[in-house]
Amino acid sequence: MEQSRPTFRLNQAIAKSGFCSRRNADALIAAGRVRVNGQTVRDFNAQVDPDTDQIAVDGKTLAIHEFVYIAVYKPRGVVTSLSDEKGRKSVMALLPERFRHLRPVGRLDMNSEGLLIFTNDGDLTQKITHPAHHLPKHYRVTVKGPIGDAHLHTLARGMQLADGPTQPAEVQLIDRGPSSSTFDIVISEGRNRQIRRMCEQLGYRVSRLVRLGIGRLQLGQMTPGSWRYLTVDETRQLEPP
Numbered sequence: 083m084e085q086s087r088p089t090f091r092l093n094q095a096i097a098k099s100g101f102c103s104r105r106n107a108d109a110l111i112a113a114g115r116v117r118v119n120g121q122t123v124r125d126f127n128a129q130v131d132p133d134t135d136q137i138a139v140d141g142k143t144l145a146i147h148e149f150v151y152i153a154v155y156k157p158r159g160v161v162t163s164l165s166d167e168k169g170r171k172s173v174m175a176l177l178p179e180r181f182r183h184l185r186p187v188g189r190l191d192m193n194s195e196g197l198l199i200f201t202n203d204g205d206l207t208q209k210i211t212h213p214a215h216h217l218p219k220h221y222r223v224t225v226k227g228p229i230g231d232a233h234l235h236t237l238a239r240g241m242q243l244a245d246g247p248t249q250p251a252e253v254q255l256i257d258r259g260p261s262s263s264t265f266d267i268v269i270s271e272g273r274n275r276q277i278r279r280m281c282e283q284l285g286y287r288v289s290r291l292v293r294l295g296i297g298r299l300q301l302g303q304m305t306p307g308s309w310r311y312l313t314v315d316e317t318r319q320l321e322p323p
Contacts (some may be wrong), residue, residue, distance in 0.1 A: 099144035100202030157306035196293030215322035216270040220295035225286035229263040
């Protein structure tokens with residue numbers, strides 16, 4: 083007896099394309115922006131077969147894939163964008179061609195390095211990046227000069243930036259010398275260049291910034307430019323606490 087073909091709810095199929103999360107897919111469906119085989123569908127639970135049904139959002143046909151989860155060590159000097167108008171190297175160039183449908187989860191600025199997740203799972207992307215989930219992110223920071231204990235306490239306690247006060251952080255001094263100091267900091271926010279801005283406001287120039295962990299997932303022994311699949315257990319480690 084021939085097995086029936088697997089189908090998915092429409093919102094789930096949209097999420098599997100990496101276009102957005104299921105929650106955002108619901109909004110697109112309700113707004114009448116989703117078509118299946120040329121017909122507008124407003125039922126979130128409508129069953130679709132990604133192999134035979136054509137799903138489009140605002141006229142753009144989506145390619146449905148199984149969920150893939152990859153860890154990348156983003157090197158310094160690479161931008162976290164799909165392409166760059168200035169011709170700088172994109173993180174997408176670090177992945178084989180077959181993974182070009184994946185999207186980076188969050189960002190690391192060009193001069194920062196470390197753990198970056200790629201996936202087409204829109205729901206997981208939202209869990210990692212949404213501020214309400216407070217997913218901790220672990221960084222190792224090296225600054226010029228000897229950093230004072232009072233300033234380490236300020237970083238940990240929270241400080242006022244131009245876009246508002248920072249939340250308390252976990253800070254641990256690793257090394258302090260006359261020319262440079264290194265410390266670990268764990269924050270649960272995702273503001274643009276937050277750690278660099280915090281250090282600059284205290285008078286320290288960041289010479290190196292490495293993201294060591296996201297949630298309970300750690301960079302481990304990965305080297306700059308390398309990538310690997312995440313295991314099921316590692317994917318669970320990206321869930322908010």
